[in-house]
Amino acid sequence: MKKLSLTTKILIGIILGLIVGVILNLFLPELFKLLNNYLFDPISVLFIKAIKMVVVPLVFFSLVAGAAGIADPKKLGRIGIKTIVLYILTTAIAITFALILANLIEPGVGTSIEKPAEKPKIETAPSMKDTLLNIIPENPVSAMANADMLQIIFFALLFGIGMALLGNKVDQVRQFIDQGNEIMLRLVTIIMACAPYAAFALMARAIGQAGIDLIGSMAWYMITLILALIVHMGITYSALLSLFAKYNPIQFFKKMGRAIEVAFTTSSSAATLPVTMDVAEKDFHIPKSISSFVLPLGATINMDGTAIMQGVAALFIAQLYGIPLGLEEQLVIILTATLASIGTAAVPGAGLIMLTMVLQSVGLPVEGIAIVLGVDRLLDMSRTATNITGDVCVAIVVAKGEKDKEEQVA
Numbered sequence: 001m002k003k004l005s006l007t008t009k010i011l012i013g014i015i016l017g018l019i020v021g022v023i024l025n026l027f028l029p030e031l032f033k034l035l036n037n038y039l040f041d042p043i044s045v046l047f048i049k050a051i052k053m054v055v056v057p058l059v060f061f062s063l064v065a066g067a068a069g070i071a072d073p074k075k076l077g078r079i080g081i082k083t084i085v086l087y088i089l090t091t092a093i094a095i096t097f098a099l100i101l102a103n104l105i106e107p108g109v110g111t112s113i114e115k116p117a118e119k120p121k122i123e124t125a126p127s128m129k130d131t132l133l134n135i136i137p138e139n140p141v142s143a144m145a146n147a148d149m150l151q152i153i154f155f156a157l158l159f160g161i162g163m164a165l166l167g168n169k170v171d172q173v174r175q176f177i178d179q180g181n182e183i184m185l186r187l188v189t190i191i192m193a194c195a196p197y198a199a200f201a202l203m204a205r206a207i208g209q210a211g212i213d214l215i216g217s218m219a220w221y222m223i224t225l226i227l228a229l230i231v232h233m234g235i236t237y238s239a240l241l242s243l244f245a246k247y248n249p250i251q252f253f254k255k256m257g258r259a260i261e262v263a264f265t266t267s268s269s270a271a272t273l274p275v276t277m278d279v280a281e282k283d284f285h286i287p288k289s290i291s292s293f294v295l296p297l298g299a300t301i302n303m304d305g306t307a308i309m310q311g312v313a314a315l316f317i318a319q320l321y322g323i324p325l326g327l328e329e330q331l332v333i334i335l336t337a338t339l340a341s342i343g344t345a346a347v348p349g350a351g352l353i354m355l356t357m358v359l360q361s362v363g364l365p366v367e368g369i370a371i372v373l374g375v376d377r378l379l380d381m382s383r384t385a386t387n388i389t390g391d392v393c394v395a396i397v398v399a400k401g402e403k404d405k406e407e408q409v410a
């Protein structure tokens with residue numbers, strides 16, 4: 001067992017869970033109740049709790065560390081602003097594609113799932129205006145206690161900027177934050193090591209309860225998600241490259257192959273970063289001065305693939321629970337998924353942890369994560385590939401802009 005990679009183990013977990021779930025659902029419903037009560041449900045609940053446990057400190061440490069780096073006055077010039085604007089814009093476009101496809105394909109319609117015992121807070125879902133007004137916390141400690149992610153993100157970014165402005169004076173805090181960040185990332189790795197068992201329990205529980213219909217819905221969820229990733233890469237990145245960098249998109253995707261492979265196998269933008277930088281410098285001839293700023297920043301805050309997953313998953317879960325989401329709620333999803341993807345750590349599975357925030361923002365039951373969790377690792381591979389492709393695409397556009405500017409000056 002030791003020799004198998006985590007992905008293989010998770011795959012085995014998913015398939016076994018699927019088979020067991022189907023058999024119990026069709027032939028042994030009584031046995032399912034028993035097993036679910038003492039095995040599937042407890043494992044699923046423990047795993048989801050472990051994931052929720054790390055959300056607040058993970059987001060806080062990783063964003064403070066990121067903001068403290070970004071706000072370096074020397075870096076945050078024209079290049080910095082252009083990069084950040086492009087990152088946020090492409091992410092918002094990505095979720096929009098995700099929502100359009102999820103509305104058209106409706107992967108979760110047709111299968112219904114019982115609402116969880118704890119009542120979904122749909123009645124209290126705030127309006128877009130309230131969501132925006134609530135971003136500034138009156139009390140950051142209570143924001144953390146209540147896991148109010150938008151408020152935590154806001155406070156963390158300001159905290160990081162404050163740190164950057166104070167420079168060397170706060171070196172000890174900087175060290176504390178960096179080490180805190182490392183510890184939280186390690187915890188995520190430990191939790192993810194349990195993923196194969198959790199995937200088994202989650203699949204068996206979900207399919208045992210909802211029946212075979214759910215398999216079809218999950219397949220549609222995966223198809224919708226992958227389609228959204230392809231559409232976003234094919235349209236948004238190709239348009240950006242050809243319009244703003246005069247670069248042939250086909251050439252681009254060919255040259256990205258090496259980095260995409262690594263993203264696929266590691267499911268981590270951070271782990272892929274050395275290869276991404278290498279490809280950017282050697283294959284795309286992006287000057288080091290640009291790639292060394294744009295790419296690490298992108299690996300930390302620019303996650304179009306993750307945002308797509310969060311958008312599709314939120315709609316999928318709403319459809320399964322039969323909770324209608326209006327236009328305003330979908331706009332809130334665009335806003336929160338953009339921020340959630342910024343706050344997502346560049347390690348395997350982190351995007352799913354941040355999905356809690358998107359679900360909460362529109363009053364969907366966080367329990368819904370259990371349904372997509374089983375198949376998430378497979379999708380994590382593809383979305384990480386999109387994440388890093390987006391980083392390089394923006395780096396090329398920024399580099400081209402700078403080159404044009406230099407030529408003009410010359």
Ligand code: ASP
Nearest residue numbers: 268269306346347350351
């Ligand atoms: N694994 C992704 C990444 O590192 C983050 C995620 O889970 O969505 O880019």
